[in-house]
Each structure stands twice: as structure tokens, then as C-alpha cells.
Amino acid sequence: MVETGLIDAVAQGLVTGSIIAAGALGLSLVYSIAEVPNFAHGDMLTVGAYLALALNNPSEIPFVPNAVALPFAVAAVGAVVVAGVFGGIYEKAVFARFRDKDADLITMVIVSLGLALFLQNLVLFLAGSANVTYDTVRRVNVNVDVYATGSGLGVELTQRAGADLATLDAWGYGWLAVVAVLAVAVAAGVAVYRWRSADTGYERVHFVSPRVLAVATTLAVAAGGAALTRGGTVATSNPAFSTRIGVSWKYGAILAVMLATMLCMNYVLKRTKTGRAMRATADDQSLARVRGVDIDRVQLVVWVLAAVLAAIAGVLLGWYASNLNPNMGFNLLLPVFAAVIVGGIDSPYGAALGGLLVGLSMDVGVYLLPAEFATYRTAIAFVILVAVLLVTPEGLWGDA
Amino acid sequence: MALADFLVSLLTVVSVYTLFGLGLNIKYGFTGLVDFGHVLYFMTGAYVTVVVTLPVAATSYEGIGGFALPQLLSGVPLGGLLAWFVAIFVAMVVAALLSLLVGVPTLRLREDYLAITALGIATILHTVVNDERWLFNGPFGVRDVHQPLAEAFPVSLGSFLVNLAVFGLVSVLVLAYIGYRVGDYVYGVDLRAAAMAAAAAVLVVAGLGAAALGGALVLGGVLVAVAGVVVLARGIGRADGFGRPLALFTALVFVAWHFGTPFFTAGPSGVLASAVWLFDPTAGADGGFTYGRFVLLVAVSFVAVAYWWCERTVNSPYGRVLRSIREDEDVPEALGKRTFRYKVQSMMFGSALAAAAGGLWATHIAFIDPTQFIADITFFAFTAVIIGGAANNRGVVVGTAVFWTLHTGTRFLNDYFPTEYATQLAALRVMLIGVLLMVILYYRSEGLLGEQTYDTGVAAEEGGRSE
Known part of the structure; x- marks a missing residue:
């Protein structure tokens, strides 16, 4: 009888890691450019995942009319688009106002916490606490x-x-x-x-x-x-x-979507004017402003991109786990933050690599540890986070 | 449940969370440490207090402990109470040491890193307590919570009339004192604002009263109550400050609720029962002073001592160093202060207060399990501290009272909806808390009371005033 082993754990870890990487990429953009340590980022994942659920399998949500049920892929794209609009709303309704008031970092942390409480409980309010799933074609592994x-x-x-x-x-x-x-x-x-x-x-x-x-x-x-x-x-x-x-074809699809997302983000950051403006703003906001960069527009783009990336990660997380619940994003917040800090908060590429590293460590760690430690997957991410903070607080690829 | 019992229970909860909030205020308000894991020390305090005083063979408990401290001290007079105090002290020491372990690696970091690592440690240790049955019985929680002196209650002084006279007099004196303090504060309020506040109180009370009758009156009643809030807002807008009209409004609504509601439901005897709220006529043969009221008394004493101690701390040169760390850590560092030590001590002190709150909570609730110590408790405490005004000990009391009154008060909404919507209502409540947090930070980031004043001014500025 053949047993699953380390290589299987690595494969799982790659999938988990790429989901975390998408979340971490968005968080790192917000962190470095909008300068918000966004505690609502996990709940932005949840919102994205449930938007896709509302389009794909509305019968699971009590308050949504049971009219349209789109195929999963279409629903996912729709959810990502709607989530991007939500990202613009977060920026315009909340964060732009606090930025205009020159709110300090601690205030931003607590504001994002307020948004996190709001979003998480909005999902709980609309969809209930039951575990639900997407309506997808199931194939045997x-x-x-x-x-x-x-x-x-x-x-x-x-x-x-x-x-x-x-x-x-x-x-x-x-x-x-x-x-x-x-x-x-x-x-x-x-x-x-x-x-x-x-x-x-x-x-x-x-x-x-x-x-x-x-x-x-x-x-x-x-x-x-x-x-x-x-x-x-x-x-x-x-x-x-x-x-x-x-x-499973699911794993392949998730990896392919993530690869495409990363390439798109790479293109945006390196080859477009907006991307250059974003990197300039991250480096030095005042200098960028003096050089004619429209900071408000850059911030808006950053929040929209972050919400889009969070929604992609959320939808894929819900699909990968075959399970959605209102805590799914908040539970992933710690690994996502770990990935960003491990990679260095100034570096989107570091965040993506950090995501892979954290995801791999979580799944390989759970494989290597005795079975009763399976509930401590998140703790592994946390140990990496603390280790990196103690050894090199600027992250592994920071200041690059 | 009689109204007075509800009031006692609410006041106990407010006292416990005030103690918890005072601890958070030391960390966040005065030192600027964003400890998103504050609930960890609340949980530690509750579990350590309970486990230290747990009997050896507690029913359906498989965790460590059963140190049976009350039984060990049973020879000493008041041994049960002494054991309880020892347990609270042990809990505070354990929480302080735990926060030392957490603080030493994390307090060197930037404030946002501290927030995420503190949240992480609290989340993971919560998972540990929830999943490891050998530790503290896991998800099944701990029953058999030691309640010191519980066997002596309800206290009766002999006959019903003596009880009524003595406890009733004390209750009325307490109410009168609070009324005097509030009246003294409100006195001198702008007359027009006072009139509008009174009108607003009438509208809100009438509206909520009508809504409480149910049926078609619900919608109209709610609309009238909203109109009352609008009147209040306009009245406040005309006054110099919002404090006095708001206090007047709150006092009027409280009087209407505390005395008016029982008048309509139980007649004059209901009003009397509310007036003598520290006396429970249904406890024992002759009525008496119940255990719940005793716990309230203990909790209030703890808050009083902690409040005094916090005031002493922040009004000392030591407190000035803490505030300077919050404002700009480089300055005290340049003046030769070892700021890292101060931060660790602030963390330990705040955590010890949270642990005492946890011990009181366990005694009040008489059963603890991990669901009582979720991360939201920390976030609620942040909201309460920010409502009252960060870096203001009185603000913590006011903010916690406002927060938990609103949080508990909105539970009456549950009566109007089918029980399957209980999750929805709870979610709606936390949603509104999130919005409240953002709105307060935007429109009034200093909270209701603002930062407090200190009597440790710089000597040169205050004419050489000594400390």
C-alpha cells in the first residue's frame, strides 16, 4: 500500500502557499503604498468568496433571491469585479478620509479593525454562520x-x-x-x-x-x-x-490562476505608468507628489487591486477547502501577515515568495508533526513570523 | 428577573470590563502599545483563579489542577475568601509573567508588528486552551467555580422589615449620592439645551415604551425614539459642551427606565423594589442581600482600588515617562530612560489588571469555557476605551458603561424576532460596533472625555510646583 508522504505535503503546501501569496500581495501593496496595516484584509477575502457564492449558489444564502446561478468560473470573475468596486468604496468611504486627517499608524490599525468587524459580521448577518460550498463539478482526485x-x-x-x-x-x-x-x-x-x-x-x-x-x-x-x-x-x-x-484538476487550476495573477501584477507594477507611480509612492510619497504623481488616484488603484487580489484568494480558498464560513478570511489573516512580514513589507515580490514559504511550511509542518498537532497549522505561520521578526525585522527580501 | 437584579448583573459586567479596560488603557492609552491580545490575560486570569481554587475531584473535569486552595485554608478564619484572594493574586502574577514572555521579543518591534504578533499569540493560546483537554478541560469548560463566602448568602438581619430598612437605606443613599454627583455636574447647563435634552428623553422613553408594547406600535415607537435622538443632537449642538445635556438626558432616561418601567408593570411596589435595589425581597425567608450583590460590591472595590492605583501611576513621573514613550520613544531614550523596560512593565501591569478582571468574571459567571475569551473581547475593550477617551481613566469607566449598556440593552431586540435570527442580531450588533469605532475615530478621536489632565506638569511651566 502506497502512503502519501512529504512530496504530497509539498504539493498541498504549494496550493495553500499560492492562495496566501495572493492575499499577501494585496496586503503588501496596501501596507507599503497606503501605509495601512490592514486588519480587514482577511475579511476582504471572505467578502470576495461570498460574492462568488451569491452568484454561483445563491440558495445557500437566505437573503439573496434564488434567481441566477452562474457557472463557478463566471461567478468567480463577477465576484472579483464586484470586489474591486468594494475596494474603491473602502478607500473613498474610509481610508481616504483618515489619510486626509493625517491619521497615524496606530489609528489606521484600529480603523482597519473596525472595518474588519464590520465586514466579518456583514457576511455573518447576510449569510449566517453555516458552512456552505460552491456549486461546482466534482471530480475524483x-x-x-x-x-x-x-x-x-x-x-x-x-x-x-x-x-x-x-x-x-x-x-x-x-x-x-x-x-x-x-x-x-x-x-x-x-x-x-x-x-x-x-x-x-x-x-x-x-x-x-x-x-x-x-x-x-x-x-x-x-x-x-x-x-x-x-x-x-x-x-x-x-x-x-x-x-x-x-x-486534482482543482490544484492545477488554482496554481494556474495564481501564476496568471502574479504575471498580471508583475506587468502592472513594472510596465504600466500607474505601476511605476505606485512604486514611486511606496518609496517616497512626498517626492512622488512633487514629481506630479496623482497620489489619490494611486491610492484608489491600490485599494482596488488589493480587494481584487483578496477576492481571488478568497474564492480559490473557498473552492480549495470546499467550504466557506464567515471566519475563513480572518483565520487566514495571521498567515497572510506572516507572509508579508517575512517577505519584507516594502516588497510585493517578497510578499508573494513569503506566501509560498509560509504555505509550504504550514502543510509540510503539519505533515511532519504528530497528528494531534493538526489544529496548529496557523501556529506554524506564527512561529516563522516571530523568528523572522527577531532575526531580521525588515524581512527576508525587504529593502530590495 | 426583576429590574434590580438586571441592574446588578449589568453593573457587575461593567465593573469587570472596566477593570479589563483600565489594564488596556495603561498599555494602549498611556504607553501606546497596541495589544490586540489583551484578552489572553483575561483568559489566563479566569482559568488560573478557577483552577487554583478547584476542588480535587471536580465533576467532569479532566484538566490539570484541583489545587483545592479553599480546602487547604479551611482552618483559617474566612479561609475561603483568603484562598480566593490568593488565587486572584496568583492569577495576576501568572498573567504578568506571561506578558513578560510575550513582551520581551515583541516590544522591540514597531507598533503594527506588536499588534499582529499579540493577536497571533492570543489566537494560538486560545486554540491551545480550546483543543487540549488535559490542560483546562478544553471546550467543556470548568464548572465548580469557587465562589467565596457563597454559603453565607443571602445575608439576612433577622426580620423582613429590618432587612428592608437597612439595605433599603443603603440603596437609597447610593442612588442619592450618584444623583447628587450627576446633579452637581449638570447644574449650570445651558437652559435651552437642558429643555431639549429633557424633551429628547421624553420622546425616546415614550417611543421605546410604545415599541415595547409590540404590534403596530413598534415602527411608530422606533420613529419617535429616533426623533428624540435628533432632538438631543440638536440640543447638544446649541450648547457649549455636549457633556452636561448628555448627562441630563442619560439620567432622565435611566430614571424613566429604572422607576417608570416597574411602575407600569408592577405598580408602586415595583417602584419601591427598584428604589431599594440592593435588597432582594425574594431571597431567603426574610429577603436579604444576595450573593450577586456581594460580587458586585467586590468588583466595584477592585475597580476603585485599580482606578486609584492607575491614577497614582499616570500622575507620577513614572507615568510621564510612559506618555513620552507613546508620543516619541526617542525622547525619553535620549534622556537616559530605558524605554524598553518601561514598556515591558506597562505590559505586565496592564496584563495583571486584566487577570484580576478575569478572576472576577469567573466568580461572577460561575462557569468558564473558551468561547467567553474570543478576540472580540479585546476589540470591544478597545472600542470602550476609545468611546470614553484613550488615556483617560475616568473615560474608561464612562466608555465601558456606555458600551456594555448599549451592547446588553440591545438584547431586548431579540424578543421581537424569531429565535432563528439570534445570530443575525448578534452580527448586526458587532457590525454597528465596527461602524461606531470608525465614526468615533473620525469625528471625535479623543472620545467623550478626551485625554485627562495630569498633575505632573513640567516644573518650569507650573512655577516650580513640586510633585
């Missing part, structure tokens, strides 16, 4: 079972069909092929890194950082090589090591 044997690496795809497991597909690799593919992939990554970072200088802004591109190349070449060198089945009866990775 596929297990990827990996066996390491003397003759090579065996892979089996299995799926639960009724009481037992059906094998969908099976193939294998000789050890030589494995080593060759890995070597080629790493070599390709290194080559890409050398090529892209050759012209690094003060003037040059890479659209995609050479390191990220190198890692992406390595992964792509490894995947391509694996497809090319695919061989016949390997005897898997007595493996030296075996592990099972649960895979």
Missing part, C-alpha cells in the same frame, strides 16, 4: 504513485473507483534517463540564468527576474524530458521507496 526500485523509477496513476483503486496508467524511467533529464534541466536553468542576468545593472529592469525564469526553465525542461523519455512499466512489487501524491 487522481493519485500519482511513485516507486523507486532497483531497475528504475515507476509511476502509476490510480483513481478511486467505488471501493477499490483503478489504475489508469503506468510507466517508468530507467535511472540513467532520470539522471540525464535532471542534469539537462539544471543545465538549462543555469544557462538561462547566466544569459538573462548578463546585462544586470542599475538601469535594467527585468520583466521576469532571472532567478524566477531559471527555476521555471528547469521545471519546464524536466517536464518535457520526462514526457520524452517515458518508458515501459517498471516492476513495482518491492520498491525501496514509494510515495503517493494526490492530484
Whole structure:
């Protein structure tokens, strides 16, 4: 019998981490540009998730007319758009007013706390405290079972069909092929890194950082090589090591959406005028104002983007967990803050990386710890947060 | 439940949370530490007090403890009470040490980092208490809470008439004293504002009274009450300050509620029962002084002592250092003050007060479980402190009274809606609290009373006045 193992926990952690990363990216924009440590950010996730629920599965919400029930993907897009409008409302109705009064950081913290109480209980008021789910197509997970044997690496795809497991597909690799593919992939990554970072200088802004591109190349070449060198089945009866990775199209979709979101955000920040204005405002607000940046417009864009990112994270969180409740966002607030602080609050890229790191640590940590510690997933995020604050308070990638 | 019992219960809750708020005010109001984990020390105080005094074989309790302190001290006169005081003291020490552990790594950080880490630690330790049954019985909570001297109550002085005379006289004296203080404050109010405040009180009382009759009168009554609030707002707008008309309005509404309501429901005997509110005619054979009233007395004494101590602290040179840390930490640092030590001490002191509040809470409620110590309690205390005015000890008393009166008072709304909407109403209440918090910070960030004045002015400014 094949058991799930560390690699499965890593896969789960990547999905959790990318959801946290989207939340953290929005929070870090608000943190560095609007200078609000936004305690309402978690509840902005919840609002986004429930907006999608209202469009997708309105029968779960008592006060919403049970008229339209859109497919999940359409509802998600609609929810993200509406959430963006909400973001503009938060800025105009609340935060712009306090900024005009030169409210200090502590006041902003407490104002955002007031907004958090309001949003969380608005959802509770409208939707009740019951656990609800989206109305989506459910598909059975596929297990990827990996066996390491003397003759090579065996892979089996299995799926639960009724009481037992059906094998969908099976193939294998000789050890030589494995080593060759890995070597080629790493070599390709290194080559890409050398090529892209050759012209690094003060003037040059890479659209995609050479390191990220190198890692992406390595992964792509490894995947391509694996497809090319695919061989016949390997005897898997007595493996030296075996592990099972649960895979679902949901995970793939979440990772793909997150990747697309990150690329879009990267484009906005690096290639648009607004993005440059945002980065300038984050660096030095007075200087940006003197140079003709419309600060109010930048702030509005920041809040809208933050709400959009929060809504994406919220919808995907509700889908991933197959469960929505009014506390879902607030419960994720600590990991999201941890991700932002780990990454350095001035750095959106750090926040995204921090999100991945925190998500990975949470899921891998729960896997490594005894089962009764499963309720302390959030505590792991917190331990990382405190450790980073004690060692390097500016974060791992801060001031970059 | 008689009106007087409700009043006693509300006052006890207000006293407990005032003590809690005084602790928060030391941290947030005077030192500028945004401790979003303040409820952690409230929880610590409640659990430590209860567990230290828990009998050895408590029913359906599987946690650690059962130190049976009251039984150990049973030979000493008033041993039960002494054990309780020892337990409260232990709880305060434990909470102070816990906040030392929390504070040493986090107080070096920026204020926003402190907020998130404090919230994180409180959340995680709440999860620990809730999930680990071996610790404090997990979600099942702790019964068998030691209530000192409970067996001596209700106290009776012999006959019904003597009880009525003595306790009644005390009650009336307390009311008269409060009335005198309020009257003394309100005296000199702008006459037109006073008239409008009185008219507003009549409208609000009449409106809410009509609404309470139910049926078609609900909507009309609510509208009349809203009209009353509008009149009050206009009256306040015409006066120099809002304090006196508001106090007059509050006093009139209180009198109407406390004496008017029983008059309509129970006649003159109801009014008498409200006047002698410290006397419970239904307790025991001859009536008497109930345990709930005793707990109120203890809670009020705790608040009085803590208030005095907080005033002493903030009015001392020590308090001046705390405030200078809040304003600009570099300044006291440059003057050679070790600001980090002051911050840690402020944290420990505030947490100890929260722990005492927790012990009182457990004694009042007689059963504790983790749901009573959720993060909202911290946020409510922040709201109460900000309503009254941060960095103002009197403001904490006023703000907590206003907050919990509104919070508890709006529960009567539950009677008008089917029980399945109880969650909705509770959510609506917290939504409004969130809005209130933002509105107050925007329109009146100094709260009702503003920051208090201190008698530790700088010597040169005040003509060499010594401290």
C-alpha cells in the first residue's frame, strides 16, 4: 500500500502557499503604498468568496433571491469585479478620509479593525454562520504513485473507483534517463540564468527576474524530458521507496490562476505608468507628489487591486477547502501577515515568495508533526513570523 | 428577573470590563502599545483563579489542577475568601509573567508588528486552551467555580422589615449620592439645551415604551425614539459642551427606565423594589442581600482600588515617562530612560489588571469555557476605551458603561424576532460596533472625555510646583 508522504505535503503546501501569496500581495501593496496595516484584509477575502457564492449558489444564502446561478468560473470573475468596486468604496468611504486627517499608524490599525468587524459580521448577518460550498463539478482526485526500485523509477496513476483503486496508467524511467533529464534541466536553468542576468545593472529592469525564469526553465525542461523519455512499466512489487501524491484538476487550476495573477501584477507594477507611480509612492510619497504623481488616484488603484487580489484568494480558498464560513478570511489573516512580514513589507515580490514559504511550511509542518498537532497549522505561520521578526525585522527580501 | 437584579448583573459586567479596560488603557492609552491580545490575560486570569481554587475531584473535569486552595485554608478564619484572594493574586502574577514572555521579543518591534504578533499569540493560546483537554478541560469548560463566602448568602438581619430598612437605606443613599454627583455636574447647563435634552428623553422613553408594547406600535415607537435622538443632537449642538445635556438626558432616561418601567408593570411596589435595589425581597425567608450583590460590591472595590492605583501611576513621573514613550520613544531614550523596560512593565501591569478582571468574571459567571475569551473581547475593550477617551481613566469607566449598556440593552431586540435570527442580531450588533469605532475615530478621536489632565506638569511651566 502506497502512503502519501512529504512530496504530497509539498504539493498541498504549494496550493495553500499560492492562495496566501495572493492575499499577501494585496496586503503588501496596501501596507507599503497606503501605509495601512490592514486588519480587514482577511475579511476582504471572505467578502470576495461570498460574492462568488451569491452568484454561483445563491440558495445557500437566505437573503439573496434564488434567481441566477452562474457557472463557478463566471461567478468567480463577477465576484472579483464586484470586489474591486468594494475596494474603491473602502478607500473613498474610509481610508481616504483618515489619510486626509493625517491619521497615524496606530489609528489606521484600529480603523482597519473596525472595518474588519464590520465586514466579518456583514457576511455573518447576510449569510449566517453555516458552512456552505460552491456549486461546482466534482471530480475524483487522481493519485500519482511513485516507486523507486532497483531497475528504475515507476509511476502509476490510480483513481478511486467505488471501493477499490483503478489504475489508469503506468510507466517508468530507467535511472540513467532520470539522471540525464535532471542534469539537462539544471543545465538549462543555469544557462538561462547566466544569459538573462548578463546585462544586470542599475538601469535594467527585468520583466521576469532571472532567478524566477531559471527555476521555471528547469521545471519546464524536466517536464518535457520526462514526457520524452517515458518508458515501459517498471516492476513495482518491492520498491525501496514509494510515495503517493494526490492530484486534482482543482490544484492545477488554482496554481494556474495564481501564476496568471502574479504575471498580471508583475506587468502592472513594472510596465504600466500607474505601476511605476505606485512604486514611486511606496518609496517616497512626498517626492512622488512633487514629481506630479496623482497620489489619490494611486491610492484608489491600490485599494482596488488589493480587494481584487483578496477576492481571488478568497474564492480559490473557498473552492480549495470546499467550504466557506464567515471566519475563513480572518483565520487566514495571521498567515497572510506572516507572509508579508517575512517577505519584507516594502516588497510585493517578497510578499508573494513569503506566501509560498509560509504555505509550504504550514502543510509540510503539519505533515511532519504528530497528528494531534493538526489544529496548529496557523501556529506554524506564527512561529516563522516571530523568528523572522527577531532575526531580521525588515524581512527576508525587504529593502530590495 | 426583576429590574434590580438586571441592574446588578449589568453593573457587575461593567465593573469587570472596566477593570479589563483600565489594564488596556495603561498599555494602549498611556504607553501606546497596541495589544490586540489583551484578552489572553483575561483568559489566563479566569482559568488560573478557577483552577487554583478547584476542588480535587471536580465533576467532569479532566484538566490539570484541583489545587483545592479553599480546602487547604479551611482552618483559617474566612479561609475561603483568603484562598480566593490568593488565587486572584496568583492569577495576576501568572498573567504578568506571561506578558513578560510575550513582551520581551515583541516590544522591540514597531507598533503594527506588536499588534499582529499579540493577536497571533492570543489566537494560538486560545486554540491551545480550546483543543487540549488535559490542560483546562478544553471546550467543556470548568464548572465548580469557587465562589467565596457563597454559603453565607443571602445575608439576612433577622426580620423582613429590618432587612428592608437597612439595605433599603443603603440603596437609597447610593442612588442619592450618584444623583447628587450627576446633579452637581449638570447644574449650570445651558437652559435651552437642558429643555431639549429633557424633551429628547421624553420622546425616546415614550417611543421605546410604545415599541415595547409590540404590534403596530413598534415602527411608530422606533420613529419617535429616533426623533428624540435628533432632538438631543440638536440640543447638544446649541450648547457649549455636549457633556452636561448628555448627562441630563442619560439620567432622565435611566430614571424613566429604572422607576417608570416597574411602575407600569408592577405598580408602586415595583417602584419601591427598584428604589431599594440592593435588597432582594425574594431571597431567603426574610429577603436579604444576595450573593450577586456581594460580587458586585467586590468588583466595584477592585475597580476603585485599580482606578486609584492607575491614577497614582499616570500622575507620577513614572507615568510621564510612559506618555513620552507613546508620543516619541526617542525622547525619553535620549534622556537616559530605558524605554524598553518601561514598556515591558506597562505590559505586565496592564496584563495583571486584566487577570484580576478575569478572576472576577469567573466568580461572577460561575462557569468558564473558551468561547467567553474570543478576540472580540479585546476589540470591544478597545472600542470602550476609545468611546470614553484613550488615556483617560475616568473615560474608561464612562466608555465601558456606555458600551456594555448599549451592547446588553440591545438584547431586548431579540424578543421581537424569531429565535432563528439570534445570530443575525448578534452580527448586526458587532457590525454597528465596527461602524461606531470608525465614526468615533473620525469625528471625535479623543472620545467623550478626551485625554485627562495630569498633575505632573513640567516644573518650569507650573512655577516650580513640586510633585
